[in-house]
Amino acid sequence: MEITVRTRERTYPITIARGALKRAAELIGPCEGGAFILTDSGVPRCWVDELSAQFPRASVHVFNASERAKNIGTYTEVLEHMAACPIRRSGTLIALGGGVVGDLGGFAAATYMRGIRYVGIPTTLLAQIDSSIGGKTAVNLGGIKNIVGAFHQPSMVIIDPDTLSTLPKRQLANGLAEAIKTAMIGDAALFAAFEDGTWKNDIQGVITACLQYKRSIVEQDEDEQGIRRILNFGHTFGHAFESASGGEYLHGECVAMGMVAILENDEIRRRLEKVLCAVGLPVSCAYEPRRIMELVSADKKASADGVTIVRVDEIGRGELRTVSYGELERILTRRAG
Ligand SMILES: NC(=O)c1ccc[n+]([C@@H]2O[C@H](COP(=O)([O-])OP(=O)(O)OC[C@H]3O[C@@H](n4cnc5c(N)ncnc54)[C@H](O)[C@@H]3O)[C@@H](O)[C@H]2O)c1
Ligand SMILES: [Zn+2]
Structure with a gap:
């Protein structure tokens, strides 16, 4: 191929x-x-x-x-x-x-x-x-x-x-987190393969699907000024979790937790959690929300007015949206109470 x-x-x-x-x-x-x-x-x-x-x-x-x-x-x-x-x-x-x-x-x-x-x-x-x-x-x-x-x-x-x-199992799962991210934002058929477990028979197919999606995005926006930011789904909180963990969690593990944290649609979140758990990825961590918000605003991709996040209201379709820090904090803490 x-x-x-x-x-x-x-x-x-x-x-x-x-x-x-x-x-x-x-x-x-x-x-x-x-x-x-x-x-x-x-x-x-x-x-x-x-x-x-x-x-x-x-x-x-x-x-x-x-x-x-x-x-x-x-x-x-x-x-x-x-x-x-x-x-x-x-x-x-x-x-x-x-x-x-x-x-x-x-x-x-x-x-x-x-x-x-x-x-x-x-x-x-x-x-x-x-x-x-x-x-x-x-x-x-x-x-x-x-x-x-x-x-x-x-x-x-x-x-x-x-x-x-x-490759050790944990490193494989680390990569699968990015594949599941791709499925969530751009490939519903790939998500279905994760839900029914058929992805295991065709790792080459998973790699190809992810690369085809990333290629289409990168070709449209090489410099990451626009649509390429869609690839950051799960990374807004993910990067903050990664910094807070000081190396305890791998990048993909943080992206897995970051996707769960930013998803507002409960039904989609439950389906995502099931897929993540099945491949051995974590779905939540216990960091102090204040600390996470500090780290989000210190991120090199953050601006004074707010942060561009990726919303997924339908599996396989991500959308960019700029939200204020207050709104982001509400999303992070909404399930805590
Ligand atoms: N440039 C980009 O667009 C981009 C995107 C995502 C991540 N990154 C970067 O990638 C890095 C993480 O990459 P990673 O997850 O591959 O980690 P890694 O490169 O640290 O690899 C993980 C471990 O697996 C070992 N390893 C490599 N191949 C192996 C194999 N076939 N069998 C057994 N062990 C093997 C490595 O030696 C290492 O110890 C980070 O620094 C991150 O910033 C870059
Ligand atoms: Zn990543």
């Missing part, structure tokens, strides 16, 4: 196929200015070996797996290694791993020699359905997530669902 993404910067293919990692060199083609493989220590050796064996002259750089490593220090280290190789302007950076490797590698590729070719090979479900497309790259700074970054479109994305065979 191949999806073509058309952006201002370039048009690129996403290959989604079992066993695609084995064909990576054939798909990527010659890397004239040198190939640099970036990965982290959490990516199982078998996937790194499978890729690096196809690029015998490539440099392989492995950094310590953690969200905390997505920082300027690791970024500088990567650039230093690339310069030492040397990787030339016509070289290729291949990022093999989850969203951390993708965001850091994408930012290194965006900035090294003012931008070199970037190939993403996402290996977590979250990265395969979400962070691998859209062109956003970033690192964290001073405890603030994704505060330094750039838009840099990949030249190609290779998704091999077989790499998910080694």
